[in-house]
Amino acid sequence: MNDRLFHMLAWAAAGLCLLPVAAVILAAVSGDLSGWSALSSTVLPRFTANSVALVLLVSMGTFVIGTSTAWLVTTCHFPGRRLLEVMLALPLAFPAYVLAYAYTDLLDHPGPVQTLLREVTGWGPRDYWFPEIRSLEGAAAMLTLVLYPYVYLLARAAFLTQSFGGYLAARVLGKGPWTAFWRVSLPMARPAIAGGVLLTVMETIADYGTVSYFGVQTFATGIYQAWFSLGDRTAAAQLALCLLSVALLLATLERIQRGAAKRYPSGGGTEMPRQELGGAAAWGAALWCTLPVLFGFVLPIVILTTLAWDANQSLLSARYQGFMRNSLMLAAIAAVVTVAAAVLVGTAARLKRSRATRAMTLLAGVGYAVPGGVIAVGLMVPFAALDNNLDAWMRATFGISTGLLFTGSIWLLVLAYMVRFMAAALSAFDTGITGINPSIDAAARTLGKSPAGMLWRVHLPLMKTALLTGALIVFVDVMKELPATLILRPFNFDTLAVQAHRLAADERLSEAALPSLVIVAFGLLPVIILCRSIARHATPNPRPALDPMAAESAKG
Template identity: 65%
Template sequence: MTDSALPLADKKRKGLSRKSGATWVARTALVAAAVCALPMVAVAVAALTGGTDTITHLAETVLGRYTMTTLLLVLMVSVGTFAVGVGAAWLVTMTRFPGVRFFEIALVLPLAFPAYVLAYAYTHVLDHPGIVQSVLRDITGWGPRDYWFPEIRSLGGAATMLVLVLYPYVYLLARAAFLQQSATTFLAARALGASAWSAFFRISLPLARPAIAGGVLLAVMETIADFGTVAYFSVQTFATGIYTSWFSLADRAGAAQLALCLLSFALLLAMLERAQRGRALYHDPSRRQQAMEPAHLSKGQSILAMILCGIPVLLGAVLPALILVNMGLGSEQNLLSPRYLGFIQNSLTLASVAALVTVAVAVIIGFYQRLLPGRRANGAAYVARLGYAVPGGVIAVGLMVPFAAFDNALDSFMRSTFDVSTGLLVTGSIWLLVAAYMVRFLAAALGTYEGGQAMVPANMDAAARSLGETPGGTLRRVHLPILAPSLLTALLIVFVDVMKELPATLIMRPFNYDTLAVQAYRLASDERLEGAAVPSLVIVAIGLLPVILICRQVGRGRHR
């Protein structure tokens, strides 16, 4: 029976059901967006109401150093990820040499390694007591002051660690852009006398600029959010300053004001990324879409290409894994002890709950955009995506400040009224930490969900409505079964991101509730690097799950 044949009362009931379903989706999405905006608003309010004495003291002492160090780190990581990511993407996409199919997948593997894990591994090998300098002294007979060796615990060392694990962002996006380019414009440039290098720099690179810029900006956002690497190498950035102000100095106002500075920089980067995508008008004017024919390299060129593609894989994945395994075997850490099983259980619990909550919120916001498109829905999605540009330390401070004030106010009211202390109901709870993870990684889940949702034709929604389905029923019976692969990918990505997240966990975790990342950081801070290798290996092993999925997509992305 069609809608036109239904009695008027049934039509009204169906209309009310659909309206109530849409209202529920809209309200839930807007509440989730408000939660995402809360840390940013709270940081701004706490910073602006913290008085001028703190910010004046910061400006006279550490603010300049934090700013300069952070900017230098961003600059070095930007240049490094651009050079490695774009160069590797061009070689595996536009040339053919022995092992190219292996390298196009292996170049993604460093994405499974947190930068702070690489820092622990390379410090163990390259520091003064490490095997490299020890062998050098044994061979030459030099003393500690008779030679110069690059200092791994430095700004340059931190930048190198970050480049090795973040260049896959640029590589993946650049490779996709190169694969989508038609050969006609490139061949026209060659026909007009341009060399291969000239055609690359003047044609292919500008065409791929939006994708490359997006990848570099993602790497930069991860750089300013990093805490474990810079803290271990004693590099003073805004991320380390926030943690020091919050814990070591117990200066909440100072931490909020430093967080506001970092938040402003992160939001500026997010706006730049959005603006560059809006101005991304490069396109191939040719109507003929001819796949680029890869150039076959000579023997000498092939050897050079294999070396250039092999170095990032070797330094970013293979060598760190071997070092960590060797360190772990020589440590006294027992992965099966009750203490370590507790760390693993805590990590898996947090990551699982956070992944489920984050993906559920992403589904609601994405479905809200599809169900009721408009400024409000687009605004909710935009605010939800901003969390990825906000470092974990900023989100932690932004959530701790208002909820700590709420807990204290409630406790004071209950004491004065009923002579009962409520303590800290929200602050220091697992659920507040899960909320921080949700804010931080909602953009990743939302992007994955929207990518799958774009493959669901709109006429399916119309067909479901004509059959009497409510919005919730359409989502449950039509969208979710089709989007199961995308949802699984989103769950795995958020799960592993939470496993690796350090600053928010350090600041917000409940008392005596440590995770693998916290244990690795604590052991490394005590210079027990061999012990830190054990939890680090577990984090890396779990991180390989989404990377394997990405590698499968990379393998399918070859010319069809």
């Protein structure tokens, strides 16, 4: 394969990643704009208000929990610290919608908590007030519990790499531990923390499963309702464009924060020592760090396990084997395709460094900033038009109906996954390739190797560990993905995520517990890899694959 063909294929892969964004913009502005006035006067204010409120609540919650726990486990000694510094990241394995199913069963009116309250007090249903779990506040709580690890991991890595000099100087000048933290350590870690909060905000606006289950109307639910319930493709595209604009703005802010983080000192000087806590302070720190783990991981696991046991379902049944087979097949194909495309794009950018290749990398990684529902709409619009035009031409020319070749196919769904998670694969590639000296490339080319030959014989063997890690991350992310799967999946082709969502929507929470537990089990492995990577390397960016605009280092 010569250089020209190699670069053409790389640009084609990057173009496919940009296709949904371009399609959404084109469909939104070229459709009937008269419906926009109806949207803006009816549902749009509600979508905006709910989305903004959700973002504010989640960002504040993740900031407080993530930053405080990161500081405690990094700088203090207290009972259980070594175990908690790993377990604090475990809620990341939960999709928020799975956590919502567990807490609905626990806290809803017929659940064990309110039932016990009525039995103990003798109250009737109208005699007391209890917080409503199916609410905007409930959705914010679920999202906070599963998303605070983003802030925790980034803040912990930033604190680990800080020099002790500034903090020590503040203490010598008479400042207390709290003041020194607030005035010195926190500002130094601010870019990393702000980047983590922005990542949680992007995940919040993209969430569909949690807000849909709790009946909270946001842009994510509005896109799905407009597409399927109302059959209004133009309205769906216009709502998707609103969400896309916000997502890209947040992605730009996240990239700016990432750049700012590079200007802060990292490492060097005296390492931050851990302060021995004793008495009430030690147990208070342990309790504060235990609560997010308890409510974000341990308690949901217990609830789901109890529900699954009572449901008397078996993963060995033919039906669940089909769900698992579909999920595993989609995840495996998507992981291979996404990593292969990332290798193609990354290698082309390495071979020819220019503004054009940098733009190609940015285009390929932009999908992370785009919610799954937007990607699904962006792919459905052009491929549905292609199917219809091809079928019409075949009917007119040969009298043959081709039907739907692309729409509703597995490959369109795999393409959506590739667009959504390309940034993860690019990050893994970038970490692997940065360990290879460019002089090796020059030697290989001097010996007559083509780009494909150099990639196959030199690069891939040297960075196989990084690429396998990237493939694993993509695999697990695909297992959890819900909105794009709901919109694009073939007829009668369900995954574990879709099955869990459908059963929970029908209020069959006991039956939804089993597929939910399987999804969580698959999510634990990359989280554990992530924690080990941070502890080993103390890198300032523990989840770089979340960078939607560029791939700068590995994820895990």
